[in-house]
Amino acid sequence: MTAPNFPINSLLPDIQAGLTSLQRLVLEAPPGAGKTTQVPLALLNAEWLSDKKIVMLEPRRIAARAAAQFMAQQLGEQVGQTVGYRIRFESKVSAATRIEVVTEGILTRLIQDDPELTGIGAILFDEFHERHLAGDLGAALALDIQGTLRPDLRIVVMSATLDGERIAQWLDAPRLSSPGRSFPVRVEYPPARTQESVEHHLARVVRQALEENDGDVLAFLPGRREIARVQSVLSQSLQREDVEIVALHGELSLSEQQLALAPAEFGTRRVVLATNVAESSVTLPGIRTVVDAGLAREPRFDPNSGFTRLETVNISQASADQRAGRAGRVAEGTAYRLWPQSRRLDPSRTAEITQAELSGLALELAAWGSASLPWLDAPPAGALAQARELLSRLGALDAQERITPLGRRMLELGATPRLGAAATCAPETLHALIADLLALMDARSPMRGEASRSDDFRVRVNALHAWRDRRSATGQHGGVDAGALAAIEQASKGWRRRLDVRSAASGVPHSHAVGDLLLHAFPDRIARQDESNPLRYTLANGRGARLHEQTALLGEPWLVVLDLRHEARDSLILSAAPLDPRILEQDYPAQFQRVRNVRWNDERAAVEAFEERRFGAIVLERRSVPVQAEDAIPALLAAIRNRGLDALPWSEAARRLRLRMQSLRAWMPELDLPDVSDEHLLDTLQHWLAPYLQGKRKLDALSEEDLSQALAALFDYEQRRQLDAHAPDSLTVPSGQTRRLEYSPGEAPVLAVKLQELFGLADTPSVAGGRIPVTLHLLSPAGRPIQVTQDLKGFWERTYPEVKKELKGRYPKHPWPDDPWTATPTHRAKPRGT
Structure with a gap:
């Protein structure tokens, strides 16, 4: 294959020279400049590389495959020879491979398994602007290795849109920029019609783009569901045989992805409906028009619920510019943006490390032995502490926050910490089922229509097994998306290989089998039904949750909650599975405790005590026991703090004494009088009031005299004398x-x-x-x-x-002297006859 002439080619000598004398480099090059495929090839014969490998981190699987394929073609080889790739559950490398394109989790495993990176001479971080958590971790680990074990290791950070100056300062590295190749792109903002959905708005503008422009159309949508809806709308409304509609997203099979990336047949125009995987790295030939919904789906961690969920968010300005630039690769183009021109976008994408759930990162850092890495953006301390608490609960960290043997097995498996805990705790006879659960938990629900509203997670397992056993028709039928199940089956095969399982699970699992396995992933979300309300549950973490009215789980006494929506009072359970509580007794004996619980009863206005048997915060048994003196005082003080000082029996004299003291303290601070404000008295209840609560179980047992004595004890004799002298009653x-x-x-x-x-x-x-x-x-x-x-x-x-x-005239019987200065004061009327 003849080497293409990319804009980056003119910069390759500078890149080669820079890495000859330096160990780090920052490279900025816009989409289409060729950095992804030309830089690794240009470094392949560098003297400093010797016979070592180049590892290039590519955040997305589609881009990793495509980059390796293109480089191999340039060398006239098959993928897996000089150039190969490794992604989750798929590898095409050999002993001859010198350039390995890997996705983010693969890089972390390479580093953790061999901190010296034996046989690796350079790591290239492509599309670093996406700021994925695993990419930030990989870069920090590589820098740590370079600074200690491997000073000869070369590190190159590459991106199309990047805060180059900040990155260069972080790396202490020179910064090179390539101009790229682009043509002018006209940007338009066609408004939506009244109550027009995003999908119908985009489909209408796609039809407009096909009429007004030549070439193919690339349309950006946030996810697979939106792509499917637009595909359906266009298929019905676009009556043109010369237009082909194709999808491009990360859940497609390899053959489907290759179809989307291949050129259209002669005489056919294409509409490519893509997620943000098409923003950079992959080459889409023939694109002259971009239609951008301005949305992306990104993970957001909710610390209130403890769940990470994908949220649809507005893209950054950098992403918008990069998407629009796709229209100017081969000729002048047009970009249609489906948001108001007045909208102000964030300049760049927020680093995932600042807003993600960090249990995976915390486990990697525990395995590495240190969290003190050269971060571009350090992980938030609060989120990291929360992650370590979860890992301790899962058994992955010990009391000193060191990684345990279980934690290392979880890392080796490559699943998230929660699912890794479930997999490593599963008996060997259930490894086929746990492989299915790992795949299903990592994917969107394959259920459609009415079935998609079921909150019983077992419905998804049964659908997968029925599809696998060929008891269900192909296609989207009977509430099941067969395409989604096919993707889930591929992932399950990958997990089965890792778990060394030869045959897949089939049939309907035992009613508790799914919950009994997944409870090891979510021990904090074990839920028990309330006795008084069959729809309400208490979770082991202390939160409340509820089933919806049409639940498929009504009557289940125990659940493991897999997904919920956080609400102010009780969160709504979106997905759960029933479990056998005997498994809890067997696998979590330490979490069953007998505790003495003392609390304030607001209705009785009294302290009461119970002995409780609990699993976490779930009360299993409770019996009333006598209140002990040492228990009562803290409960009484807590009730006072909750109710406020007005709950105490203040006498009129005591109230007036406080007011005088507060006033004089402000007027004459030099007297250093005690602070008797509400705030200070509430803060110091233990000091001044607790001695007068001895032996009491109720607040009304405290008399006005007791409270007055407690208040008076705050002042000494001299302070009381000063009070009477300067703020008399x-x-x-x-x-x-x-x-x-x-x-x-x-x-x-x-x-x-x-x-x-x-x-x-x-x-x-x-x-x-x-x-x-x-x-x-x-x-x-x-x-x-x-x-x-x-x-x-x-x-x-x-x-x-x-x-x-x-x-x-109104009060004639009272004195009204002309000279009040010399008149006799009186509180009576004038004597009679005067």
């Missing part, structure tokens, strides 16, 4: 009467007093050593408010003459 007014001061934190104290009682008093009373003037609420003889003031002198001078005129 009451004041003696000129009439000789004692009137109470009302305190409120943050405000001046209030003195409510009849006007006549203040005759002869020139200045406003004050507290806190004269710092805070009292707010006077001046009252009429009937006790009604006349004036509020903190300036008594000003009141006498300016306001009193008007008040006197108004009230003298």
Whole structure:
């Protein structure tokens, strides 16, 4: 095969020279530049490589196969000779292979199995911008090896859209850029019609693209389901014999993928409906138009439910640019974007390590012996701690968070930690069934129509076995997608090879067989039915869950929950399988415990105690036992914290004492008075109140006198003297009467007093050593408010003459002297006859 002339070719001498003198390199090259297939071949005869291999990490299986195939063709060979590939359950390599294209999990296994990377001279990380978790881990491990065991190892990070400067700083490496080859691409934003679905919008724009443009059309959709819907819509609405509609996604068979990547027959135009596997790496000939839904399906971990699920999200600007660039590979093209032009996209894709469930990563790090790796983005500490807790529960880590023999077997199997635990715990006689479960758990449900709504996971197992036993017709029939089952069967064959199983499972498994195997993957999601509500369950992790009204699992006392949707109160169980609780007794004896549980009964307003037998948080048995003194106080204090201080029997005197203390503490901080705010008293209940709760089981056993004594014990004699001197409970007014001061934190104290009682008093009373003037609420003889003031002198001078005129006629029996400065204060009316 004649070597194609790729844009990257002009940069190959610089790449070769750079890696001759340096160990690391960053390469930026847009789609179509040829970096994936030309760089490995250009390095094959490098002197520094000697007879060692080049390993190239390719994130996607489709791209890995295609890259190896293209390089082999350039050498005039078959795949598996000089160039080969290894992906999950599929390998085409030989002793002669010098360039190995591998997917992410394969690279991690290579490194873990041989940290010195014997026989490997270079690792190339292609499409690094996708920032998959396994890719980030592989790069960090490779850098760690290069810095310790293999300083001669070459590392090249390549991408079409990449924050090159940041990557170059991380690697401490030079950065090379290739211009690529592209033609102008016109971008349009055709709006959706009212209530038009994404699939119908895209199908309509595809038809428009075929009318307005030459060549083939590449349409991007988030997943296989959307592709199938658009394929159905186009098949019905596109009445053209010269147009072929093909799908391209990761769940297709090898032959179906090769069909999508092959050129169309002469005189035929193609519409390729693809997921984001077509963004880069794979070459699609003849594309002149791109129709982009702007969506992708990415894993998101929900720490509330503990589940990772695929979510449909908006793509980044980098992905949008890369997709549009597909239309300009061979000539001028057009890109139709199915979102508003005003929408602002994130600049680049978020690293998966920052938002994924990390149990697989934590297990790899435990096997490596260190988490202190040269990360581009370090894993979040909280998510990593949660992952290690799960691994400990699964038995993969010991108490010192070191990997156990079980953990190593789980790693060798290559499944996720949860499913690896189930597989390694399965008896040999059930290895065929566990292979099916591994394949089914790793795939979308093959059920369609009404059957897809079943929450009984066994329905999927039975459908696979019926299809395998040829008891079901081919095609999508009877609620089953035969194409999906075929893909699941291929994965099951791969697991059977790894588990050394010669024959596949068949027939209907025992009613508890599926749950009894999968409970080892989800011991925290064992669920027991509530006695009072047959639809509600309590999970071993303490959360509540419920079955929907049309459940197929009604009446099952024990379930292992495989998928649920997190909701505020009880999460909805989406998929589960029944189990035999005797397996729990047999395999998890340590999780069965007898505990003493003391709690607060809100209805009785009392502390009660029980002895409980539990599996995790699931209560199996409970009996009432006497409340012990040491148990009651913590429960009482917890009830007070929950209810607030108003739950305590405050006397009026105690409430006023607190208000005075809070006010004076703010006015005169130099006195260093105790803090009696609600917040501080609640925080220190154990210190000041607990001694007065001794022997009590109920809150109403605490008397007002007990509480007043507890509060008074917070102050010493000198503090109480300062309080009485600077924030007195009451004041003696000129009439000789004692009137109470009302305190409120943050405000001046209030003195409510009849006007006549203040005759002869020139200045406003004050507290806190004269710092805070009292707010006077001046009252009429009937006790009604006349004036509020903190300036008594000003009141006498300016306001009193008007008040006197108004009230003298209303209250003639009370004194209204012309000169209040010299009048005799009184709280009584005038004597008769005066």
